[in-house]
Amino acid sequence: xxxxxxxxxxxxxxxxxxxxxxxxxxxxxxxxxxxxxxxxxxxxxxxxxxxxxxxxxxxxxxxxxxxxxxxxxxxxxxxxxxxxxxxxxxxxxxxxxxxxxxxxxxxxxxxxxxxxxxxxxxxxxxxxxxxxxxxxxxxxxxxxxxxxxxxxxxxxxxxxxxxxxxxxxxxxxxxxxxxxxxxxxxxxxxxxxxxxxxxxxxxxxxxxxxxxxxxxxxxxxxxxxxxxxxxxxxxxxxxxxxxxxxxxxxxxxxxxxxxxxxxxxxxxxxxxxxxxxxxxxxxxxxxxxxxxxxxxxxxxxxxxxxxxxxxxxxxxxxxxxxxxxxxxxxxxxxxxxxxxxxxxxxxxxxxxxxxxxxxxxxxxxxxxxxxxxxxxxxxxxxxxxxxxxxxxxxxxxxxxxxxxxxxxxxxxxxxxxxxxxx
RNA sequence: GUGACUGUAGCUCAGCUGGUAGAGCGCCUGACUGUGGAUCAGGUGGUCGCGGGUUCGAAUCCCGCCAGUCACCCCA
Numbered sequence: 001x002x003x004x005x006x007x008x009x010x011x012x013x014x015x016x017x018x019x020x021x022x023x024x025x026x027x028x029x030x031x032x033x034x035x036x037x038x039x040x041x042x043x044x045x046x047x048x049x050x051x052x053x054x055x056x057x058x059x060x061x062x063x064x065x066x067x068x069x070x071x072x073x074x075x076x077x078x079x080x081x082x083x084x085x086x087x088x089x090x091x092x093x094x095x096x097x098x099x100x101x102x103x104x105x106x107x108x109x110x111x112x113x114x115x116x117x118x119x120x121x122x123x124x125x126x127x128x129x130x131x132x133x134x135x136x137x138x139x140x141x142x143x144x145x146x147x148x149x150x151x152x153x154x155x156x157x158x159x160x161x162x163x164x165x166x167x168x169x170x171x172x173x174x175x176x177x178x179x180x181x182x183x184x185x186x187x188x189x190x191x192x193x194x195x196x197x198x199x200x201x202x203x204x205x206x207x208x209x210x211x212x213x214x215x216x217x218x219x220x221x222x223x224x225x226x227x228x229x230x231x232x233x234x235x236x237x238x239x240x241x242x243x244x245x246x247x248x249x250x251x252x253x254x255x256x257x258x259x260x261x262x263x264x265x266x267x268x269x270x271x272x273x274x275x276x277x278x279x280x281x282x283x284x285x286x287x288x289x290x291x292x293x294x295x296x297x298x299x300x301x302x303x304x305x306x307x308x309x310x311x312x313x314x315x316x317x318x319x320x321x322x323x324x325x326x327x328x329x330x331x332x333x334x335x336x337x338x339x340x341x342x343x344x345x346x347x348x349x350x351x352x353x354x355x356x357x358x359x360x361x362x363x364x365x366x367x368x369x370x371x372x373x374x375x376x377x378x379x380x381x382x383x384x385x386x387x388x389x390x391x392x393x394x395x396x397x398x399x400x401x402x403x404x405x406x407x408x409x410x411x412x413x414x415x416x417x418x419x420x421x422x
Numbered sequence: 423g424u425g426a427c428u429g430u431a432g433c434u435c436a437g438c439u440g441g442u443a444g445a446g447c448g449c450c451u452g453a454c455u456g457u458g459g460a461u462c463a464g465g466u467g468g469u470c471g472c473g474g475g476u477u478c479g480a481a482u483c484c485c486g487c488c489a490g491u492c493a494c495c496c497c498a
Contacts, residue, residue: 059497063497116491208495278498300498363450378456
């Protein structure tokens with residue numbers, strides 16, 4: 001038996017419905033803010049990620065799928081979405097359309113990691129990117145979208161954590177201060193932390209082995225330059241205006257090098273170690289660093305698998321279409337009539353199933369019940385003779401004989417509350 | 423990449439100290455020659471994750487591999 005590659009997922013049935021529900025809720029939400037879709041390639045030059053995500057990050061150092069194509073090009077499966085979109089923005093000269101430019105995307109990402117629940121090698125992200133606005137209102141709009149999206153899904157218990165990690169002007173002085181502080185504790189640090197000390201000082205803050213040293217470490221807020229501090233204050237104020245609850249988390253450091261100023265994460269308290277549903281932040285220098293015009297930007301990415309897990313954990317179910325099963329009882333001529341009935345109902349927008357197994361009426365009823373059909377229409381000899389069909393409400397067991405026209409009317413009336421008002 | 427645990431029917435699991443497999447649920451059919459959910463009867467279903475070793479004999483013991491789960495690393 002050929003089996004799927006480690007860390008990949010086959011998704012179908014109920015679960016696929018859940019994914020589609022997540023995606024369509026996301027699209028609905030971003031459309032209401034007038035964001036436009038962007039689709040970029042899954043394969044990109046390795047160099048793109050080395051220069052954007054960062055040479056020293058784990059993503060680039062050990063998690064990237066890299067190969068050489070037949071033309072000798074060094075190719076990577078994208079480990080995240082932002083880099084490709086920034087590349088596309090520059091390559092297509094999107095800045096000529098003015099600012100801001102607001103995009104959303106949905107797609108597969110790849111990272112070679114040890115899989116566990118909520119962490120796949122092929123995983124799926126949805127996200128937004130805003131180009132051209134240096135304003136804290138842009139940061140907050142992306143957060144607003146993220147929170148509203150989760151709320152629309154029913155995840156109103158998601159918790160927002162925000163921080164500012166400064167800019168190239170003020171961050172170095174903070175890093176120096178951290179190094180100075182930690183240099184006195186080098187002996188007490190865990191093995192990983194000694195590596196972090198040299199490679200990425202900021203990461204020392206969220207060590208899980210021993211947090212007591214980090215507790216007393218200098219806080220970045222005290223090192224922010226005036227511009228960064230003001231920016232952060234405005235972000236917090238705007239969040240208050242929108243009534244979005246948040247926690248300022250000075251230890252919130254993100255793993256990608258391109259972030260400046262605002263960083264944020266949205267977590268849910270019941271998913272174990274993989275509890276971050278959405279992560280994002282501002283990246284004011286990335287467009288320029290990749291060769292484009294100096295363009296501030298901000299965005300987030302959310303993990304579809306994790307959001308799906310959260311919804312499952314909370315027992316949130318996807319609203320289902322009304323299902324009508326057309327059952328045949330009798331000979332071949334009833335089947336012909338049943339098809340016509342089914343098709344008429346489909347043309348009216350209903351979701352209609354008909355027997356494909358040539359089973360007995362009893363079996364068809366069993367099937368309809370199992371498929372959670374809301375109504376069964378029975379088409380048999382009697383119905384053909386009378387020109388009226390039997391409509392059975394599977395919930396109440398009530399049934400009546402109706403002409404096709406009457407049946408459509410009854411069903412449309414009955415389904416209206418479930419389809420919403422229109 | 424590191425550590426720990428797990429892997430028996432579609433699903434949840436039982437199978438004691440080695441004697442080549444069971445239950446519940448599900449699914450199919452019937453009781454019910456035009457009616458689902460309840461009940462009853464029958465039926466379908468498994469190279470015991472894969473490979474090797476020990477043994478007269480392995481689902482059971484040993485080793486390796488694969489996959490999953492949990493934590494770390496990191497992140498969505």
